[in-house]
Amino acid sequence: MESVTLNIDGKPIEAASGTTLLVAARANGIEIPTHCNDENLRPYGGCRLCMVEIVRGDRKRLVAACLYEVEQGLVVQTRNSRIDRIRKMIIELTWPNMREYAEEYGAEGDRFGNENTDCALCGKCVRFCMESQLGDIVYFKGRGIHRDIDLTPGRDFDYDVYMKCMSFCPGGRLMNKIVKLWEE
Secondary structure (H helix, E strand, C coil): CCEEEEEECCEEEEEECCCEHHHHHHHCCCCCCCCCCCCCCCCCCCCCCCEEEEEECCEEEEEECCCCECCCCCEEECCCHHHHHHHHHHHHHCCCCCHHHHHHHCCCCCCCCCCCCCCCCCCHHHHHHHHCCCCCCEEEECCHHHCEEEECCCCCCCHHHHHHHHCCCCCCHHHHHHHHHHHC
């Protein structure tokens, strides 16, 4: 496989073509925070916590490091004031589910009134079920601060299948919904 040379945080990096910026950075000891990323699932880019700034020529733009592939001569910054502001906002929007990054990025409590205290909206459960052929038994519903994970209506309840999907749920939201369904 062809390799490319790029620069991440001032450090020259060599990576195989097709490698994501996240994988290339981590392979070289450069940490980029993630939330929805899981090595057992295809990259998703939903949370945008892994946002980095790329520079090509005189053009800068923000990209999700878990999705964007390395390019020859690319210059990447993993931290700056712009990136930190975005990460802080993401952390505050999904509060309290990303507290591990709160201090590092200066994020303060729940200033957006997020009622999803047991769901970080990472989508791992939805993606796992779809990718492992368990089907669309859980899904995203709503938008913005009203977005939620829910059990797909009209589907037969199979406790073992739901438990497999739930194993990817870091917050417990699916467990609460399954327990309610089970009690009915």
